[in-house]
Amino acid sequence: MSKIALITGATSGIGEACAHTFAQQGYNLVLLARREDRLAKIAHHLEDKYAITIKQVFADVRDKESLTAALEVLPAEWKKVDVLINNAGLSQGLDPIDKGDTNDWDIMIDTNVKGLLYVTKIVSNWMIPNQSGHIINIGSIAGKEVYPNGNVYCASKHAVDALSKGMRIDLLPHGIKVTEINPGMVETEFSVVRFKGDEDRAKKVYENLEPLIADDIADAIWYVVSRPKHVNINDMLIMPTAQATATIINRTP
Structure with a gap:
């Protein structure tokens, strides 16, 4: 059987x-996502184009019980996952701590931290008997720096940074690689979600600069995964040329 990659948040970005x-x-x-119709459309397109096989897992990483049930019913041959890409994540709101929406906080922590943990526990236990595997955690520049009004989102991505380091230590005896990929500004649905559907406000984030695109990050992830068995890229921070830090950006009209 061909190698298997399990990707969370697989329907966009x-x-x-x-x-x-x-x-x-x-x-x-194995593609895991919450948007069932979009998941089916993407899966059928990829199967037709590349002559591969796809298992669709319709689940929300925040819901531990239904997530566990959806993954554990996979046939045994589909649990031989070689690569796990913990991509599901989001930001909600951009408010100072005293004005933050606690529902937004719950969504970010439940998705970015707890969801990543739930998926990793399940899949790492599939990898351990094989004494191999590669876990890719999608972090952020927000996991390296804290910026104004980023508070809880930055905290959630700092948690991903710490968890990636902890996983690397814990899974070392089992031959499982752990890599953290930390993008800067990537033009995806990220800002639309952060601003709760306000597309005009989201577009302003990327005005007068050339941001990264999702394919740039996918390309970097493939580079990491395709290294020889004895090589692991622990941590990668990827920025558009126009961005020096989380807040220092060259916007040239």
Whole structure:
């Protein structure tokens, strides 16, 4: 059987780009997402285009019980996952701590931290008997720096940074690689979600600069995964040329 990659948040942005990249490389895919219709459309397109096989998992990483049930019913041969891409994540709101919406906080922590943990626990236990595997955690520049009004989102991505380091230590005896990929400004649905559907406000984030696109990150992830067995890229911070830090950006009209 071909190698298998499991990708969370697979119906848009970096997750969808990774699905295309790994399908092109001949991987069979387990695609996990909340948007069932979009998931089916992407899966059928990739199967037709690349002659691979895809298992669709309709689940929300925040819901531990239904997530566990949806993954554990996979046939045994589909649990031989070679690569896990923990991509599901989001930002909600951009408010100072005293004005933050606690519902937004719950969504970010439940998705970015707890969801990543739930998926990793399940899949790492599939990898351990094989004494191999590669876990890719999608972090952020927000996991390296804190910026104004980023508070809880930055905290959630700092948690991903710490968890990636902890996983690397814990899974070392089992031959499982752990890599953290930390993008700067990537033009996806990220800002539309952060601003709760306000597309005009989201577009302003990328005005007068050339941001990264999802394919740039998928390409970097493939580079990391395609290194020899004895090589692991622990951590990668990827920025558009126009961005020096989380807040220092060259916007040239």
